[in-house]
Amino acid sequence: MPAKRYGIGALSRDTGCNIETIRYYERIGLLPEPPRSAGGHRSYAVEGANRLSFIVRSRELGFSVPDIRELLTLVDSGITCEEVKTITLTHLDAIRARINDLRRLETVLQSAAADCEGGDAPECPIIDVLFGHSEAAPQVKAQIETQG
Amino acid sequence: MPAKRYGIGALSRDTGCNIETIRYYERIGLLPEPPRSAGGHRSYAVEGANRLSFIVRSRELGFSVPDIRELLTLVDSGITCEEVKTITLTHLDAIRARINDLRRLETVLQSAAADCEGGDAPECPIIDVLFGHSEAAPQVKAQIETQG
DNA sequence: GATACAACCTGTGGCCACTACAGATTCAAG
DNA sequence: CTTGAATCTGTAGTGGCCACAGGTTGTATC
Known part of the structure; x- marks a missing residue:
């Protein structure tokens, strides 16, 4: 019996990722081009769903598309834990810097609003x-x- | 003696705002169209510099362009303190929400990195x-x- | 087999807030 | 009058998508 396959709509529902966004990820090379039906419709296997979930989750955690591209390359090539950690720590630094920026804004605006x-x-x-x-x-x- | 006037370059230096960005603000209607020299160069008075500084500072404090448009409208029309405060508090909420999001990301990534x-x-x-x-x-x- | 209709296709343009050119023109100093 | 900096307009690109339009395909029902 053949393995289960997904249309792009099913993939979208399973991952919570917009159909247009899935095609976008394919266009920019985050997702490989899947096989097509005779009429040209995309046909995904479960691996496609996993890879897309990985991308979605990484985006949720704030990784940029270039970051994810790099992470996926590492995953595809058998992972060097070291490099993954480096990317993550760099990203963590950026997040912390952003938090600090926002906290400064918060302080300024809060005290201005308090005076008003x-x-x-x-x-x-x-x-x-x-x-x-x-x-x-x-x-x-x-x-x-x-x-x- | 005539009031002092600025070219766009001087305005850019005084406000720290990119020349292209100044023209962009004019195009989208945040800055009024200034008078022009015979040859078509923009010629700003000190009010233009003040208005641009206001915009720059508001952007630094994270207000969106639509927010600033609204703030400027209020300023132009003699200010209702109440509305300004409302906009500010709404913006403050958004900043706090963003900080919380980022803190959650930080926690997740930090603990993942610690396990690695x-x-x-x-x-x-x-x-x-x-x-x-x-x-x-x-x-x-x-x-x-x-x-x- | 016909039909209806959902799902899907490609391609393009918009969003935000800018930034970066290219190629033409103007201004100010010498 | 010449030179070179400043400025002009217009267009296109950034990131990370989303939203169409207008056409084709897949599938369920009659």
Whole structure:
């Protein structure tokens, strides 16, 4: 009995990955071109579903397409754990840097918003912060300056 | 004596905003079209520099272009502090949500990397995580190798 | 075998917020 | 008047997709 095969729609449902995105991954070489039916429809085996799940999960964890390309190359060629770890740690650094950036933003905006009383006031501390010449919120301004 | 005027290059240096980006902001309507010299070069007054600084700073604080468009509309129309605050708090929520997402990623990747001993091991805990079911690593790995 | 209709095909263009050219023109200094 | 920097317009590319349009194929039912 022949192995089970998936149309692109079934693959999409199984992996939660948009059909257009599956074709996109194929186009950019993350997914190999699958065999086609007589009429040209893509026909996937279970390996295709696994590979796509890997890609989807990696994207969810924030790996870029070039990263994933590299990870897949390693997987295909029997894995050197070392290299996988390197990619992961680099990615982890980027995530941490991003978190720090966002935390700085959070601080600045939070304190600006705290200074703002809302209502119809003719002056707005938040706007002052955005203009960068705030006298109403000098400490906030100082924080922005060191923002980078 | 006539008020001081800036060419686009001077504006770029003063605000730290790329020349192409300045023209882009004009094209999408964040910056008004400035007067031109006889030969067609843009000529900015100090208000233009202020407005651009506002945009640049808002972008640095993570506001989207539509957000900034709205903030500028409020500024132009004499500000309702309330609305500015609403936009800011919404943005703050988005930033916090993003921070939480990233922290989750950080946790997952960090623990996967901690399980990985590096070296030439034939198994990699990180890869297992990316496949989404860590307990069944070897078979899955075999399955991905060849797609039919 | 005919028909209906879902699934699928390719190709193209849009999204965000820019950035990077190419090739023509203008400005300012000497 | 010449030179070279600055600026002009227009187009295309980035990443990671999504959304069509308009045509073809697969499959279930009559």
